[in-house]
Amino acid sequence: MIFAGLALTGMMSVYGQQNVFAFFEYDIRTDKEDAFINGYTRDLEWQRAQGDDWSWIGWFVQNGSRRGRFVDATPDHTWADFDDWKVDGAENSQYNRIHWLPYVKNPSGSYKEILAMYSNYKADWYKSKYLQVYYLHTNGTDDGKNIMAYLAQVKPQLSKRLGGLSFIWMKTVSGGNPATYLLFIALNRTEDLKLCDGIFRISESGNPERKYEGLIKNIESELWVYSAELSLFPHAGE
Known part of the structure; x- marks a missing residue:
């Protein structure tokens, strides 16, 4: 959920309301699954304490060439939402680095509608x-x-x-x-x-x-x- 690093440019108002998802994906480093899960759970607790009112969903890819990859997303947004997140982006990135970023690699992110x-x-x-x-x-x-x-x-x-x-x-x-x-x-x-x-x-x-x-x-x-x-x-x- 490295939201601060995903730039949003050139979006048009024709796109649907509350139909936008921001997706993030990571490969978990070998033998770091437990450390990642523990750290990511702490990060969610920290976000809740900051008053984060966005939902976040996590999945693991079970099969195919990307088996084991972790995917998370924040759903049901308008485009304007991404300019007004209650959580401080810089502080969030800092806690990402503390809690779970050391245990992942190959990050990617996208906006989908x-x-x-x-x-x-x-x-x-x-x-x-x-x-x-x-x-x-x-x-x-x-x-x-x-x-x-x-x-x-x-x-x-x-x-x-x-x-x-x-x-x-x-x-x-x-x-x-x-x-x-x-x-x-x-x-x-x-x-x-x-x-x-x-x-x-x-x-x-x-x-x-x-x-x-x-x-x-x-x-x-x-x-x-x-x-x-x-x-x-x-x-x-x-």
């Missing part, structure tokens, strides 16, 4: 036990119209296939490849992963992936596991 028109989700979907995450790498040659048409076509199919499970599309606005779109599917049971098998091949009237064959270069997936211990919800119970 929910594409609400193409998503179907319940409040607090990010507290689900698992998130199945897909990365759709597109060719990035148009202004986004083709990918939006694709997402519009697959939305009703995803709703039917997933039977009420929340699914959320996000685009990267800063801190990553803007031609890569993310799909999050919120799960509370491992067995629900079977609903995700072949999910981009579903179509009642032909394969949308074939129709947009030149648009999508490749798709990757991984499973994130929610960590309640490494999460903070200041307004829980209100």
